[in-house]
Every structure is written in C-alpha cells, then in structure tokens.
Amino acid sequence: MRNLIALTVGLVFGAGLCVSGMTHPDKVLGFLDLAGPWDPSLAFVMAGAIAVGFLAFSLAKRRQRDLTGGPIDMPKRKEVDAPLVVGSLVFGAGWGLAGICPGPAIVDVGFFDSKALLFVAALAVGMVVHKIADMNWSARRTADQDA
DSSP states (O other), X not given: OHHHXXXXXXXXXXXXXXXXXXXXXXXXXXXXXSSSSOOTHHHHHHHHHHHHHHHHHHHHHTOSBOTTSOBOOOOOOOOOOHHHHHHHHHHHXXXXXXXXXHHHHXXXXXXXXXXXXXXXXXXXXXXXXXXXXXXXXXXXXXXXXXX
C-alpha cells in the first residue's frame, strides 16, 4: 500500500511539473534571467509548492503516524551549518547552469530525454561521492574524538 501511495504521489507531482512547464529548462532559465525576458511562472509554482508543503508539515507535526500507519520522522536539527550552505550553493549553481533540478529531470527521463539521462546519472554519481566522503569525514571525527 505504501508503495502504491508513493507511486501515486510521484505521478501527480510529475504531472504537475509537466502541466506547469517546469520540465523545460528554458522555462526555468527564463525565471533566473533577470536581465532578459523574465518569466515569473516559476515563482507561482514555487508559491503553490510552499503553500502545500506548509499545510502538509503543519498537519504532520500534530501526528505520530502517517496515513499508512508508519512513523513520521520529522527533522530534529534546525541550525544552518556549513554543509547546508555549501550544498545549497552547489544545488543552486547546478540549477542555474542546467535549468533543471532533480524532480523535473526524473520526469524528463520518463520522456527519454538524453540530457536528463546524463543529468540524473551525474546526480547519482554525486550522491555516491557525497556518501563516501561523509562516511570518511564521520570516521575521522570519531577518531579525533577518541584520541
């Protein structure tokens, strides 16, 4: 049941990206290009996503279990640290250069877009590299604390 719900939510999300045109890098780059013909449509999509997210998180904070009976694991950390800032900058730079972020890229893979396939492959490699680096950093921190 949980996988069916995840699939349904993913399909609705993907359909929303398609309908809004956010799977087209030109649309995103039109929003980011303040010096050219600026396209504000991404701002409306973001505002809609923020509103839905705000409502969903407000409801989730009041619950112990999700609708399928599984535990709700809300983030505990609230501080802004260097990894968050660096990760945000890298994400933003990649988004600005490519005009696409992970959600729309995965949707575009479904349309057999070769650029999206390359983007998602690079994304996967970056995630693996980060995981390995994070494990190494964690091991070093633990070793330094034990010394």
